[in-house]
Structures are given as structure tokens and as C-alpha cells.
Amino acid sequence: xxxxxxxxxxxxxxxxxxxxxxxxxxxxxxxxxxxxxxxxxxxxxxxxxxxxxxxxxxxxxxxxxxxxxxxxxxxxxxxxxxxxxxxxxxxxxxxxxxxxxxxxxxxxxxxxxxxxxxxxxxxxxxxxxxxxxxxxxxxxxxxxxxxxxxxxxxxxxxxxxxxxxxxxxxxxxxxxxxxxxxxxxxxxxxxxxxxxxxxxxxxxxxxxxxxxxxxxxxxxxxxxxxxxxxxxxxxxxxxxxxxxxxxxxxxxxxxxxxxxxxxxxxxxxxxxxxxxxxxxxxxxxxxxxxxxxxxxxxxxxxxxxxxxxxxxxxxxxxxxxxx
Amino acid sequence: xxxxxxxxxxxxxxxxxxxxxxxxxxxxxxxxxxxxxxxxxxxxxxxxxxxxxxxxxxxxxxxxxxxxxxxxxxxxxxxxxxxxxxxxxxxxxxxxxxxxxxxxxxxxxxxxxxxxxxxxxxxxxxxxxxxxxxxxxxxxxxxxxxxxxxxxxxxxxxxxxxxxxxxxxxxxxxxxxxxxxxxxxxxxxxxxxxxxxxxxxxxxxxxxxxxxxxxxxxxxxxxxxxxxxxxxxxxxxxxxxxxxxxxxxxxxxxxxxxx
Numbered sequence: 046x047x048x049x050x051x052x053x054x055x056x057x058x059x060x061x062x063x064x065x066x067x068x069x070x071x072x073x074x075x076x077x078x079x080x081x082x083x084x085x086x087x088x089x090x091x092x093x094x095x096x097x098x099x100x101x102x103x104x105x106x107x108x109x110x111x112x113x114x115x116x117x118x119x120x121x122x123x124x125x126x127x128x129x130x131x132x133x134x135x136x137x138x139x140x141x142x143x144x145x146x147x148x149x150x151x152x153x154x155x156x157x158x159x160x161x162x163x164x165x166x167x168x169x170x171x172x173x174x175x176x177x178x179x180x181x182x183x184x185x186x187x188x189x190x191x192x193x194x195x196x197x198x199x200x201x202x203x204x205x206x207x208x209x210x211x212x213x214x215x216x217x218x219x220x221x222x223x224x225x226x227x228x229x230x231x232x233x234x235x236x237x238x239x240x241x242x243x244x245x246x247x248x249x250x251x252x253x254x255x256x257x258x259x260x261x262x263x264x265x266x267x268x269x270x271x272x273x274x275x276x277x278x279x280x281x282x283x284x285x286x287x288x289x290x291x292x293x294x295x296x297x298x299x300x301x302x303x304x305x306x307x308x309x310x311x312x313x314x315x316x317x318x319x320x321x322x323x324x325x326x327x328x329x330x331x332x333x334x335x336x337x338x339x340x341x342x343x344x345x346x347x348x349x350x351x352x353x354x355x356x357x358x359x360x361x362x363x364x365x366x367x368x
Numbered sequence: 369x370x371x372x373x374x375x376x377x378x379x380x381x382x383x384x385x386x387x388x389x390x391x392x393x394x395x396x397x398x399x400x401x402x403x404x405x406x407x408x409x410x411x412x413x414x415x416x417x418x419x420x421x422x423x424x425x426x427x428x429x430x431x432x433x434x435x436x437x438x439x440x441x442x443x444x445x446x447x448x449x450x451x452x453x454x455x456x457x458x459x460x461x462x463x464x465x466x467x468x469x470x471x472x473x474x475x476x477x478x479x480x481x482x483x484x485x486x487x488x489x490x491x492x493x494x495x496x497x498x499x500x501x502x503x504x505x506x507x508x509x510x511x512x513x514x515x516x517x518x519x520x521x522x523x524x525x526x527x528x529x530x531x532x533x534x535x536x537x538x539x540x541x542x543x544x545x546x547x548x549x550x551x552x553x554x555x556x557x558x559x560x561x562x563x564x565x566x567x568x569x570x571x572x573x574x575x576x577x578x579x580x581x582x583x584x585x586x587x588x589x590x591x592x593x594x595x596x597x598x599x600x601x602x603x604x605x606x607x608x609x610x611x612x613x614x615x616x617x618x619x620x621x622x623x624x625x626x627x
Contacts, residue, residue, distance in 0.1 A: 115508055115526065115535055116498070142494075142511050143527045149495035150502040152464060159463055159587035161493040174593070180490075184387045187594040191587075228507040228537040231523075235531035250626070293529070294512075294550060298381055298406070298489055299547050307626045318381050327596065328624060330617065336608070343601045346620045350609025358614025363627055364421065366618065 047134035049075040050104075050126055051145055052119060053095065058088030060095065063139050063201050065208075068099040070199050072208035074168045076270050078102040078130055079213075082122045084111040096213015103213055104129060106220045114227035119147035121223035121280075124154055127194070129218055135173055135195040136347045137166075145198040157193030162302075164203040173197075181302060181321030202247030245294065246275030250307045253296050253323070254289065255281035255350055257312020257333060264289040267311050273363045279303065279323075281313045297322035312352050315340025332356065369423040369517070369539075372474055373413040375406035375497075377435040381489050392592040393460055393585070394490055402438035405485030405545070410442045412545050413483045414553070416517050417446075423449045426479070430458060430469055436568065438548040443563035450568035453536035457573045460585020463491070467499035467585070472576040473506055481522065484544045486511050488527055497544035507537035510544040558594030 049071035054061035071077035079100035081090050085107045092103040094111035106122035122347035136151060138144040140162050173195050177186045245251065252274065254267035264284065268291070269276045279296040280289065296303055298318035306322045308326035313319060315331065315338055324343055331344040332352050341347040348355050379385045380399040388395045410427065417423040427442040428434050430453035439450040453469055461469065474482060486530075487494035501508035512524035513532065523536040527546055555563070573583055581587060605620070607613055621627045 115510070117508075120502070141596050142527060143529075145494060146498035146510060149463070149498040150508075152495075152589070153467065153499050153502040158493055159465075159493070159499075160590050161463075161495055179387055179595075180385045182384070183598055185596045185598065186387070186392075188590050188592050189449075190587055191591050193589060199607070225502075226505055226507045226537075228509045228535045228541070230526075230533045231536050232534040234525075234533065235528060293527075293531075294566075302493055307621070317383075321381070324601070328626060329604075330621070331599075332613075332617075336606075340383075341606055342603065342607070345604035346617060347604065347606040348609055348613040349606060350618055354611075355609055355614045355617070358612075359617050360614075362615050363621075364619030366622060366627060 047075045047132045048078050050130065050133055050136045051077055051079050051100065052123060052136070052138040052147060053079050053081045053090060053145060054141065055081065055090045055138055058090055060090055061139070064095070066204040067137050067139060067199055068208045069206050070204045071135070072099050073166055074135050074173055076101050077208055077211065078104060078123055078126070079140050080104045080126045082106045082111050082118050084315055085109045089146035092213045092215040096306050097210050098216050099208025099211050100128070100213055101211040103215050105215055105217050106218050108220060113230045114124050115230060116143055116147045116150065117223065117225040117227035118220065119143070120150045120154060121220040121225065122153045122218065123147065125218045125220050127155060129216065129359060133194055135197060138196070138198050140198040140200050146194045148198050152196040154339065155194045157196055158190035159196045160188060161198050162200050163197050164200050166197060166204070178325065181298065182304060182325030200246070242271065243277045243280055244276070245277045245296070245303060246304055250274050250276035250309070250354040251279050251296070251303050251305045251326070252276045252309045253281060253313060254311045254312065255313030256283040256287060258284065258289060261289045266353070270309070270356055270360050273360045281319050311356060313340055314338045315343065369416070369420045370478055371413050371416060371423055371425045372428050372479040372482045373409050373425060373442065373447065374470065374482065375409065375427055375429045375438050376403050377401070377429065377431050377438040378403045378486050378488055378490040385490070386597070387595045389595050390550055391558045392595050402441045403485060403488050405487070405489070405496045405547055408547060409485045409545055410445050410447060411550045411552040412515050413460065415550060416481065416515065420517060424444070426451060428470065428473060429453065430466060430582050432459070439568055440563050441555065443566045444559040445553055446559060449566055452570045453576065454569055454570050455572040457580060457584045460588060461583065462497045462588040462590045463493045463499060463604050464589045465583060465587070467496045467503055469576055469578060470496070471503035472578055473571055480539045482506070482542045484542070485597055486544045486546045497542060501542040504542065507541040509535050509537055509541055511546055512543055513543060513546045513548040515549060516541060581582070
């Protein structure tokens with residue numbers, strides 16, 4: 046059986062939450078092997094823990110500038126691991142900005158298909174099959190690879206199940222000879238403190254707020270409803286542009302695509318670009334004062350009314366049911 | 369400074385977009401526009417040009433005849449000239465092939481800075497800029513929400529999933545920008561008139577020196593096997609708030625076992 050490499054994202058020695066599903070995806074296609082790129086001297090990711098998640102071999106590339114170059118160390122490590130492993134049919138990476146770009150470059154370096162934002166993978170006699178969603182889930186696309194190594198980035202939260210535990214044997218790889226020109230990372234401004242709320246991409250329930258909230262201060266109402274429901278917080282582009290919340294909360298065509306069990310749109314008119322990011326949610330609820338808002342066309346339950354009276358009442362009712 | 373800015377013609381996101389089940393490709397019969405992210409890419413290129421006297425901005429696109437409109441739009445905004453990769457044999461290219469064709473067009477022209485959008489609104493693969501950096505051996509400064517070029521140093525803020533990082537490199541380099549980079553200027557009448565006279569070079573597969581058995585949908589690395597449209601959503605219950613809508617909504621959620 047051929048090997049399938051998995052690029053491991055990690056921080057402070059801990060593999061990212063998505064690691065299990067990436068290895069599970071790899072196990073459907075072949076024998077999973079992990080690839081870890083780490084800064085020399087930094088806390089190592091436990092090979093044992095990656096073995097427990099299903100990695101047979103754990104390839105480790107340590108280099109002094111692993112954390113200060115844009116994606117080139119990851120590309121070099123994946124390439125070196127592929128050469129060390131020999132028979133590699135596919136490479137699985139997360140769909141984060143960094144991992145997806147490392148995968149894209151690897152596909153060029155090794156020669157192979159690059160398939161992005163994949164929501165399902167399978168393998169049969171004809172080869173590897175990936176499932177992707179086009180136009181915000183309006184179309185489901187199944188694709189294969191004509192030749193070469195398939196490099197596949199997996200949308201977070203889309204793969205169920207786990208791979209059987211494997212050995213997790215560490216093998217050091219040397220990437221010192223890599224000659225790629227890298228851009229320098231001169232400073233990091235990233236949230237290290239994980240939010241208490243679930244992540245937007247994987248949350249079971251998402252509550253999003255729009256321009257109807259009217260101000261950054263009043264946007265707190267969306268957060269209160271989300272917290273009452275144990276939901277993630279999203280926003281329309283209009284709300285982001287108006288400065289009510291951070292850009293990484295944007296749901297829609299040019300933001301995050303979500304498909305939770307329940308999506309609640311608060312004060313969002315539902316422009317087609319917003320719907321492209323949430324229309325594959327299982328149940329959609331909308332609260333908006335304008336009865337003609339296009340969001341009501343896709344809502345399973347819609348309330349035409351003032352969100353500032355409806356939402357507080359909903360929060361109270363939710364809290365009452367939970368207590 | 370020689371700046372190339374990459375633009376793509378896409379189906380208008382304001383309309384209904386579909387994939388043609390017979391060709392398994394994006395249906396391009398509806399309204400086509402320059403991708404919004406590329407108006408912003410052009411704006412970013414023009415801002416760099418304006419800050420660096422003696423610079424030239426070349427707009428580059430790959431696409432059918434209609435894609436010339438995307439080039440003209442960028443020229444009307446203020447870009448200086450264009451390159452149009454146009455050849456029936458390029459149709460149906462995947463990201464790997466698109467990056468190979470663009471790399472072939474860009475590699476010998478001595479561009480100091482290549483600026484792309486971070487991802488198109490139709491394919492959303494978000495891979496071509498990274499692939500181009502790999503093919504051209506350039507420093508990759510992608511997903512930038514700010515962009516500064518001073519002397520031969522390019523820097524900016526690169527978005528990451530948890531925030532952003534500051535990045536920097538020496539020219540030549542490849543940049544991709546996010547929608548936060550800048551608001552695109554509107555072409556004025558003089559710009560639109562001037563655009564008609566600006567030179568647009570066309571390049572085919574032969575000019576690019578690409579092997580014909582590697583180009584186009586028949587030779588793509590990723591092959592689409594099946595396309596299924598999602599069934600349309602049927603309308604649900606809409607209530608007008610009579611003072612109890614919040615409670616009714618909670619009842620609906622409870623009945624659906626969502627709370």
C-alpha cells in the first residue's frame with residue numbers, strides 16, 4: 046500500500062485540532078505518515094501522539110527558520126519526506142492559508158493534481174476521488190487525478206472517523222539543501238489564546254450579525270445569542286466593512302464558507318454573496334425588519350421584526366429551556 | 369519598476385452562477401466581469417506605481433476573447449499595457465496548468481513585482497499565486513492586506529487563520545492581495561478613452577512554448593468526473609413579530625431539536 050503524507054500544523058508542541066481528521070482522510074487513501082516542520086530547539090510534537098492518531102512514520106524536519114519563512118520550509122519538508130518514503134500517492138494538508146499554499150507549491154514541485162477545499166475523499170480501483178463544493182455549495186463536484194501525486198487540502202470539520210493507531214516512528218529528514226527563495230516573517234500578530242467559542246468553520250451552530258445591528262457596541266447582542274446557544278459568531282461583509290467585528294468572522298463569497306446544523310442570520314439582508322457562504326446550512330433562521338430581504342428566500346424560519354426586541358426574547362427563551 | 373498585475377474574468381457574483389453539466393466547466397454564458405479582487409489588485413499595482421516614479425503596470429490575463437474586457441477595465445483604471453493569453457487549447461485548464469501558462473508568459477519579461485488576487489470568486493482554489501512563486505523562483509508574499517514597496521524591499525501584512533504576520537522580501541517578488549488591500553478607483557472618461565489606445569499583446573500556446581499535450585482540459589492534472597446541483601431550498605415559515613416571535617422561534621428550534 047502506498048504512503049500518504051500529512052502535513053501537521055502545530056503550536057507549542059501540540060498538534061492542531063484538525064490533525065486527527067487529516068490523518069483519517071489519509072488512511073482512506075493509503076498508509077498515513079506525518080510530516081512535522083519545527084524550529085530547532087522548540088518543543089517537539091510527540092511522535093507517539095501522532096502515532097495514536099494513525100501515523101506510521103513521523104518525518105521531522107528541524108530548521109532554524111521554520112517559523113520565520115513563508116511556507117517554503119513546509120514545501121521542502123514535504124518534498125524531502127516524499128523522497129524518503131518512496132511510494133507516495135497523495136499528500137494531505139489542511140485548508141488553512143499556510144498549508145494550502147504549501148500544498149499548491151508542492152504539487153508544482155512534484156508534479157500532480159492540486160485539489161483545494163476538499164470535503165470528502167475516497168479511493169477505489171480507478172484511483173483517488175475527491176469531493177468539492179462549487180459556488181458556495183450550489184454544486185457538488187467529484188474529481189480525480191490524471192497522474193502524479195495528488196495534493197489535497199481538506200476543509201476543516203468535513204472528515205468523520207479516525208484512523209487506526211499506528212507505530213509513530215520518528216524519522217529525521219534534512220531540508221538544509223532547499224534553495225527556494227522565501228519571504229521573511231518579521232513579526233507575528235496572532236491570537237494565541239483560544240476563544241471559548243467554537244470555531245466558525247466547525248461549529249454546530251453559527252449566529253451571524255449584519256448591518257442591521259447598527260454599531261460595534263450593539264453587535265454584542267449577536268455574541269450574547271451565540272453564547273446562549275454555544276454557537277460560533279459570524280458576520281456579513283457589510284458588518285465587517287462597517288467595523289462591527291473582525292474580518293476573519295466574515296461569512297460569504299469572499300469569507301468563510303460554513304455549513305452548520307443551524308445558521309441564524311441576525312439583521313442580514315442576505316445578498317447573494319452572503320448566501321454563497323451559508324446556504325448549505327441544514328437549518329436557516331433569519332431575523333430582519335425588512336420582509337423583502339432575500340435572506341427569507343432561504344430561511345426555514347424567518348421573523349420579520351425588530352431584532353432588538355426579538356433577539357433578547359429569544360435569548361431569554363433559550364436560557365429558560367436550558368435551565 | 370516593472371509591475372505585472374494578474375486579472376481574471378469571472379461570472380458576476382450578483383447573478384446565478386452554474387456549472388454546465390455537459391462540459392463540467394463553469395457556464396460562461398451569463399454576465400462576465402473582472403473579478404472584484406482583481407480591481408483591487410490593479411489598485412494595489414497603481415498605488416505602487418504612483419509611489420515609485422518611472423514604474424509601468426502590465427495587466428495579464430488568460431481567457432477567451434471576452435476576457436479582453438477585463439484587461440480594458442484595468443487599462444481604464446490606469447494600467448499601461450496588457451498581455452492576453454488566448455488560445456482554444458488553454459480552455460479548461462486547472463490551477464496547475466494556468467500557473468504554467470502564466471509563468472511562461474511572465475518569466476522572460478523582467479518583472480520586479482507580480483501582483484495577483486488571493487483567490488478568484490469562481491474557482492476559489494487560492495493556489496495560482498503560490499504556484500507561480502514556485503515556478504518562477506520568487507519570494508512569495510501572499511494574502512497581503514497591506515503592501516509597501518520601498519527601494520527594492522516589498523513588505524506587508526499577511527493574513528493567517530489566527531491573525532496576521534508581517535512579511536518582507538527583496539524584489540523581484542510575487543504578491544497576492546486580499547479584499548482589505550484598497551478600494552478600487554473608478555475609471556474616468558479620459559481613462560476609458562485612453563484605454564482603447566493602449567497596447568494589448570496576445571500570446572497563444574505556441575508563443576508560450578507550452579507542449580500541446582500538456583495544455584487544456586483534456587490534459588488537466590485534476591479531472592472533474594461528476595457535477596451535481598444542490599436541490600433548491602424550499603421556502604419556510606415566515607412570521608411577523610407580534611411580540612412573541614422570539615418565543616415562537618425558540619419553540620421552532622426546540623421542536624427541531626436544535627436547542
